[in-house]
Amino acid sequence: MSGGARTDTEAVEQANTAFYEAMERGDFEAIADLWLDERHGDVSCVHPGWPVLTGRGEVLRSYALIMANTEYIQFFLTDVKVSVVADTALVTCTENILSGGPAEDGAELGPLVGQLVVATNVFRRTADGWKVWSHHGSPVLAESDDEEDDEGAV
Protein backbone atom coordinates (compact mmCIF):
# COMPACT_ATOMS: atom_id res chain seq x y z
CA MET A 1 0.00 0.00 0.00
CA SER A 2 3.02 2.32 0.10
CA GLY A 3 4.16 4.41 -2.84
CA GLY A 4 2.20 5.65 -5.86
CA ALA A 5 0.35 3.35 -8.21
CA ARG A 6 1.91 3.21 -11.65
CA THR A 7 -0.83 1.56 -13.68
CA ASP A 8 -4.63 1.63 -13.54
CA THR A 9 -4.61 -1.99 -12.47
CA GLU A 10 -2.28 -1.23 -9.56
CA ALA A 11 -4.34 1.80 -8.53
CA VAL A 12 -7.52 -0.29 -8.52
CA GLU A 13 -5.85 -3.08 -6.56
CA GLN A 14 -4.72 -0.49 -3.99
CA ALA A 15 -8.25 0.88 -3.68
CA ASN A 16 -9.54 -2.67 -3.24
CA THR A 17 -6.97 -3.38 -0.52
CA ALA A 18 -7.76 -0.08 1.19
CA PHE A 19 -11.44 -1.05 1.23
CA TYR A 20 -10.71 -4.24 3.22
CA GLU A 21 -8.12 -2.55 5.44
CA ALA A 22 -10.70 0.07 6.41
CA MET A 23 -13.05 -2.77 7.43
CA GLU A 24 -10.26 -4.38 9.48
CA ARG A 25 -9.63 -1.11 11.32
CA GLY A 26 -13.36 -0.50 11.80
CA ASP A 27 -12.73 2.86 10.13
CA PHE A 28 -16.19 4.07 9.14
CA GLU A 29 -14.92 7.39 7.73
CA ALA A 30 -12.53 5.59 5.39
CA ILE A 31 -15.30 3.25 4.23
CA ALA A 32 -17.60 6.22 3.59
CA ASP A 33 -14.83 7.95 1.65
CA LEU A 34 -14.18 4.88 -0.52
CA TRP A 35 -17.80 4.49 -1.63
CA LEU A 36 -18.72 6.46 -4.74
CA ASP A 37 -20.35 9.84 -4.27
CA GLU A 38 -24.00 9.87 -5.37
CA ARG A 39 -23.24 12.48 -8.02
CA HIS A 40 -21.40 9.73 -9.93
CA GLY A 41 -24.09 7.03 -9.80
CA ASP A 42 -26.23 4.91 -7.50
CA VAL A 43 -24.21 2.53 -5.37
CA SER A 44 -25.33 -0.96 -4.42
CA CYS A 45 -24.08 -3.49 -1.92
CA VAL A 46 -24.78 -7.13 -1.09
CA HIS A 47 -23.26 -8.53 2.09
CA PRO A 48 -23.01 -12.35 2.24
CA GLY A 49 -26.52 -13.77 2.59
CA TRP A 50 -28.17 -10.32 2.59
CA PRO A 51 -30.64 -8.76 0.16
CA VAL A 52 -29.49 -5.86 -2.07
CA LEU A 53 -28.86 -2.50 -0.43
CA THR A 54 -29.13 0.55 -2.70
CA GLY A 55 -27.90 4.13 -2.23
CA ARG A 56 -25.19 5.56 0.01
CA GLY A 57 -27.50 5.99 3.01
CA GLU A 58 -28.62 2.37 3.13
CA VAL A 59 -25.16 1.03 2.30
CA LEU A 60 -23.31 3.11 4.90
CA ARG A 61 -25.88 2.28 7.60
CA SER A 62 -25.17 -1.41 6.97
CA TYR A 63 -21.45 -0.83 7.58
CA ALA A 64 -22.18 1.01 10.83
CA LEU A 65 -24.33 -1.96 11.88
CA ILE A 66 -21.71 -4.55 10.93
CA MET A 67 -18.94 -2.61 12.67
CA ALA A 68 -21.06 -2.30 15.83
CA ASN A 69 -21.41 -6.10 15.90
CA THR A 70 -17.85 -6.98 14.93
CA GLU A 71 -15.13 -6.86 17.54
CA TYR A 72 -12.47 -8.27 15.25
CA ILE A 73 -12.26 -8.96 11.53
CA GLN A 74 -9.38 -9.89 9.28
CA PHE A 75 -9.44 -10.47 5.51
CA PHE A 76 -6.89 -12.66 3.77
CA LEU A 77 -7.49 -11.83 0.11
CA THR A 78 -6.65 -14.43 -2.52
CA ASP A 79 -7.34 -14.81 -6.25
CA VAL A 80 -7.50 -11.03 -6.73
CA LYS A 81 -8.28 -10.33 -10.41
CA VAL A 82 -8.59 -6.82 -11.84
CA SER A 83 -10.08 -5.90 -15.21
CA VAL A 84 -10.01 -2.20 -16.14
CA VAL A 85 -12.02 -0.89 -19.11
CA ALA A 86 -11.96 2.89 -19.56
CA ASP A 87 -13.21 4.42 -16.27
CA THR A 88 -14.67 1.25 -14.77
CA ALA A 89 -12.83 -1.58 -13.04
CA LEU A 90 -14.09 -5.00 -12.14
CA VAL A 91 -12.37 -6.79 -9.27
CA THR A 92 -13.05 -10.31 -8.11
CA CYS A 93 -11.42 -11.84 -5.07
CA THR A 94 -11.78 -14.47 -2.42
CA GLU A 95 -12.15 -13.06 1.09
CA ASN A 96 -10.83 -15.57 3.60
CA ILE A 97 -12.39 -13.99 6.68
CA LEU A 98 -11.58 -14.51 10.32
CA SER A 99 -13.92 -12.58 12.59
CA GLY A 100 -15.15 -12.36 16.14
CA GLY A 101 -18.21 -10.77 17.70
CA PRO A 102 -18.36 -8.79 20.92
CA ALA A 103 -17.15 -10.55 24.05
CA GLU A 104 -19.56 -12.58 26.15
CA ASP A 105 -19.31 -13.60 29.78
CA GLY A 106 -16.29 -11.45 30.53
CA ALA A 107 -14.13 -12.93 27.77
CA GLU A 108 -11.87 -10.53 25.88
CA LEU A 109 -13.26 -11.51 22.48
CA GLY A 110 -16.23 -13.48 21.16
CA PRO A 111 -15.60 -16.80 19.43
CA LEU A 112 -13.61 -16.50 16.18
CA VAL A 113 -15.38 -17.65 13.04
CA GLY A 114 -13.77 -18.50 9.70
CA GLN A 115 -15.75 -17.74 6.56
CA LEU A 116 -15.13 -18.22 2.87
CA VAL A 117 -16.64 -15.42 0.81
CA VAL A 118 -16.19 -14.41 -2.83
CA ALA A 119 -16.64 -10.82 -3.90
CA THR A 120 -17.23 -8.85 -7.07
CA ASN A 121 -16.27 -5.20 -6.56
CA VAL A 122 -16.92 -2.59 -9.23
CA PHE A 123 -14.92 0.65 -9.10
CA ARG A 124 -15.37 3.96 -10.94
CA ARG A 125 -12.52 6.33 -11.73
CA THR A 126 -13.13 9.79 -10.23
CA ALA A 127 -10.99 12.92 -9.84
CA ASP A 128 -10.52 11.73 -6.25
CA GLY A 129 -9.31 8.25 -7.21
CA TRP A 130 -11.06 4.91 -7.76
CA LYS A 131 -14.29 4.60 -5.76
CA VAL A 132 -16.55 1.62 -5.02
CA TRP A 133 -19.68 1.59 -7.18
CA SER A 134 -20.83 -1.89 -6.19
CA HIS A 135 -19.79 -4.59 -3.74
CA HIS A 136 -21.30 -8.07 -3.84
CA GLY A 137 -20.05 -10.68 -1.40
CA SER A 138 -21.44 -14.19 -1.12
CA PRO A 139 -20.67 -17.32 0.86
CA VAL A 140 -19.04 -20.22 -0.96
CA LEU A 141 -21.40 -23.07 -0.12
CA ALA A 142 -20.82 -25.70 -2.76
CA GLU A 143 -17.77 -27.10 -4.45
CA SER A 144 -17.44 -26.46 -8.15
CA ASP A 145 -16.60 -29.39 -10.38
CA ASP A 146 -13.20 -27.89 -11.08
CA GLU A 147 -12.16 -27.60 -7.47
CA GLU A 148 -12.99 -30.65 -5.48
CA ASP A 149 -10.86 -29.79 -2.48
CA ASP A 150 -12.16 -28.53 0.85
CA GLU A 151 -12.85 -25.01 -0.44
CA GLY A 152 -16.39 -25.00 0.86
CA ALA A 153 -15.46 -26.04 4.38
CA VAL A 154 -13.53 -23.37 6.20
Place this chain on the structure above:
Amino acid sequence: MSGGARTDTEAVEQANTAFYEAMERGDFEAIADLWLDERHGDVSCVHPGWPVLTGRGEVLRSYALIMANTEYIQFFLTDVKVSVVADTALVTCTENILSGGPAEDGAELGPLVGQLVVATNVFRRTADGWKVWSHHGSPVLAESDDEEDDEGAV
Protein backbone atom coordinates in the same frame (compact mmCIF):
# COMPACT_ATOMS: atom_id res chain seq x y z
CA MET B 1 -39.33 -7.17 -24.65
CA SER B 2 -41.08 -6.03 -27.83
CA GLY B 3 -40.11 -2.91 -29.76
CA GLY B 4 -36.90 -0.91 -29.69
CA ALA B 5 -35.38 0.47 -26.52
CA ARG B 6 -35.54 4.25 -26.33
CA THR B 7 -33.16 5.01 -23.49
CA ASP B 8 -29.94 3.40 -22.27
CA THR B 9 -31.74 2.27 -19.13
CA GLU B 10 -34.44 0.55 -21.18
CA ALA B 11 -31.86 -1.10 -23.43
CA VAL B 12 -29.95 -2.43 -20.41
CA GLU B 13 -33.14 -3.69 -18.78
CA GLN B 14 -34.00 -5.50 -22.03
CA ALA B 15 -30.55 -7.11 -22.11
CA ASN B 16 -30.98 -8.15 -18.47
CA THR B 17 -34.40 -9.67 -19.20
CA ALA B 18 -33.03 -11.43 -22.30
CA PHE B 19 -30.29 -12.94 -20.13
CA TYR B 20 -32.83 -14.61 -17.82
CA GLU B 21 -35.17 -15.58 -20.66
CA ALA B 22 -32.26 -17.38 -22.36
CA MET B 23 -31.73 -19.33 -19.13
CA GLU B 24 -35.43 -20.20 -18.98
CA ARG B 25 -35.33 -21.52 -22.56
CA GLY B 26 -32.08 -23.39 -21.90
CA ASP B 27 -30.73 -21.49 -24.92
CA PHE B 28 -26.96 -21.88 -24.67
CA GLU B 29 -26.27 -19.98 -27.91
CA ALA B 30 -28.20 -16.95 -26.64
CA ILE B 31 -26.35 -17.06 -23.30
CA ALA B 32 -23.01 -17.25 -25.13
CA ASP B 33 -24.03 -14.31 -27.33
CA LEU B 34 -25.03 -12.19 -24.32
CA TRP B 35 -21.70 -12.60 -22.51
CA LEU B 36 -19.08 -10.01 -23.45
CA ASP B 37 -16.53 -10.97 -26.07
CA GLU B 38 -13.03 -11.39 -24.64
CA ARG B 39 -11.75 -8.55 -26.81
CA HIS B 40 -13.73 -6.16 -24.59
CA GLY B 41 -12.51 -7.41 -21.20
CA ASP B 42 -12.31 -10.44 -18.90
CA VAL B 43 -15.70 -11.71 -17.82
CA SER B 44 -16.43 -13.14 -14.38
CA CYS B 45 -19.36 -15.06 -12.94
CA VAL B 46 -20.45 -16.22 -9.51
CA HIS B 47 -23.40 -18.61 -9.32
CA PRO B 48 -25.15 -18.79 -5.92
CA GLY B 49 -22.83 -20.51 -3.45
CA TRP B 50 -20.08 -21.04 -6.06
CA PRO B 51 -16.52 -19.72 -6.21
CA VAL B 52 -15.59 -17.12 -8.86
CA LEU B 53 -15.40 -18.26 -12.49
CA THR B 54 -13.19 -16.17 -14.78
CA GLY B 55 -13.00 -15.98 -18.58
CA ARG B 56 -15.55 -16.94 -21.24
CA GLY B 57 -14.44 -20.58 -21.39
CA GLU B 58 -14.93 -21.26 -17.69
CA VAL B 59 -18.13 -19.20 -17.50
CA LEU B 60 -19.80 -20.80 -20.53
CA ARG B 61 -18.86 -24.30 -19.37
CA SER B 62 -20.68 -23.58 -16.11
CA TYR B 63 -23.84 -22.68 -18.04
CA ALA B 64 -23.62 -25.87 -20.07
CA LEU B 65 -23.31 -27.80 -16.79
CA ILE B 66 -26.22 -25.99 -15.14
CA MET B 67 -28.42 -26.45 -18.21
CA ALA B 68 -27.59 -30.16 -18.33
CA ASN B 69 -28.79 -30.50 -14.73
CA THR B 70 -31.85 -28.26 -14.99
CA GLU B 71 -35.03 -29.60 -16.51
CA TYR B 72 -37.08 -26.52 -15.71
CA ILE B 73 -36.22 -23.03 -14.46
CA GLN B 74 -38.26 -19.88 -14.19
CA PHE B 75 -37.13 -16.45 -12.94
CA PHE B 76 -39.56 -13.94 -11.48
CA LEU B 77 -37.46 -10.77 -11.38
CA THR B 78 -38.29 -8.13 -8.79
CA ASP B 79 -36.55 -4.97 -7.52
CA VAL B 80 -34.77 -4.46 -10.86
CA LYS B 81 -32.56 -1.35 -10.56
CA VAL B 82 -30.44 -0.04 -13.43
CA SER B 83 -27.64 2.52 -13.16
CA VAL B 84 -25.93 3.54 -16.40
CA VAL B 85 -22.69 5.54 -16.36
CA ALA B 86 -21.11 6.12 -19.78
CA ASP B 87 -20.58 2.67 -21.36
CA THR B 88 -21.09 0.59 -18.22
CA ALA B 89 -24.35 -0.39 -16.57
CA LEU B 90 -24.93 -1.83 -13.14
CA VAL B 91 -28.08 -3.87 -12.62
CA THR B 92 -29.26 -5.32 -9.34
CA CYS B 93 -32.32 -7.53 -9.06
CA THR B 94 -33.95 -10.21 -6.99
CA GLU B 95 -34.30 -13.53 -8.79
CA ASN B 96 -37.27 -15.42 -7.41
CA ILE B 97 -36.39 -18.80 -8.89
CA LEU B 98 -38.53 -21.87 -9.36
CA SER B 99 -36.57 -24.79 -10.76
CA GLY B 100 -36.66 -28.52 -11.18
CA GLY B 101 -33.98 -31.09 -11.88
CA PRO B 102 -34.19 -34.05 -14.25
CA ALA B 103 -37.01 -36.50 -13.61
CA GLU B 104 -36.49 -39.46 -11.33
CA ASP B 105 -38.35 -42.76 -11.20
CA GLY B 106 -40.33 -42.14 -14.37
CA ALA B 107 -41.81 -38.82 -13.24
CA GLU B 108 -42.13 -36.10 -15.85
CA LEU B 109 -40.14 -33.58 -13.82
CA GLY B 110 -37.94 -33.61 -10.75
CA PRO B 111 -39.13 -31.90 -7.57
CA LEU B 112 -39.61 -28.13 -7.91
CA VAL B 113 -37.46 -25.97 -5.65
CA GLY B 114 -38.01 -22.30 -4.83
CA GLN B 115 -34.93 -20.17 -4.25
CA LEU B 116 -34.38 -16.52 -3.35
CA VAL B 117 -31.28 -15.11 -5.03
CA VAL B 118 -30.02 -11.55 -5.45
CA ALA B 119 -27.86 -10.61 -8.40
CA THR B 120 -25.50 -7.85 -9.44
CA ASN B 121 -25.08 -7.81 -13.23
CA VAL B 122 -22.58 -5.52 -14.92
CA PHE B 123 -23.07 -4.75 -18.61
CA ARG B 124 -20.77 -3.09 -21.17
CA ARG B 125 -22.00 -1.17 -24.20
CA THR B 126 -20.67 -2.65 -27.44
CA ALA B 127 -21.40 -2.08 -31.13
CA ASP B 128 -23.52 -5.24 -30.86
CA GLY B 129 -25.56 -4.02 -27.88
CA TRP B 130 -25.17 -4.32 -24.11
CA LYS B 131 -23.24 -7.42 -23.07
CA VAL B 132 -22.71 -9.10 -19.68
CA TRP B 133 -19.30 -8.32 -18.19
CA SER B 134 -20.02 -9.81 -14.76
CA HIS B 135 -22.81 -11.75 -13.08
CA HIS B 136 -22.82 -12.38 -9.34
CA GLY B 137 -25.76 -14.23 -7.81
CA SER B 138 -26.05 -15.16 -4.14
CA PRO B 139 -28.60 -16.78 -1.89
CA VAL B 140 -30.50 -14.57 0.54
CA LEU B 141 -29.90 -16.37 3.82
CA ALA B 142 -30.55 -13.81 6.52
CA GLU B 143 -33.10 -11.11 7.01
CA SER B 144 -31.85 -7.55 6.99
CA ASP B 145 -32.90 -5.29 9.83
CA ASP B 146 -34.98 -3.23 7.41
CA GLU B 147 -37.02 -6.11 6.12
CA GLU B 148 -38.19 -8.40 8.84
CA ASP B 149 -40.74 -10.25 6.76
CA ASP B 150 -40.33 -13.75 5.36
CA GLU B 151 -37.89 -12.69 2.64
CA GLY B 152 -35.35 -15.32 3.63
CA ALA B 153 -37.80 -18.19 3.59
CA VAL B 154 -39.01 -19.00 0.09
